[in-house]
Amino acid sequence: MSRTALRLSVTLGLLVAGIVIGLVFQNVWLGLLLAAIVWLGWFLGYESRRGRNAGVNDEDHGIEL
Numbered sequence: 001m002s003r004t005a006l007r008l009s010v011t012l013g014l015l016v017a018g019i020v021i022g023l024v025f026q027n028v029w030l031g032l033l034l035a036a037i038v039w040l041g042w043f044l045g046y047e048s049r050r051g052r053n054a055g056v057n058d059e060d061h062g063i064e065l
Contacts, residue, residue, distance in 0.1 A: 007043075014039045 001009075014035045022031020 007046075010042060011039060014042075 015032075018031040018033075018035025019028060020031070021034060022028035025031060
């Protein structure tokens with residue numbers, strides 16, 4: 001599966017899950033907001049892993065300055 005297809009499938013899946021959760025709570029906007037927050041966390045983690053920047057252990061110890 002390509003990266004674009006994975007991003008699209010996760011985005012659509014979270015959108016549908018957000019709508020369903022919103023219907024359960026009788027507030028679709030709340031469900032969409034929760035789905036957007038979860039998506040943002042997933043996206044940042046996915047791009048960080050893809051760029052091999054996961055974690056704070058960098059070679060030049062810039063975090064220790």
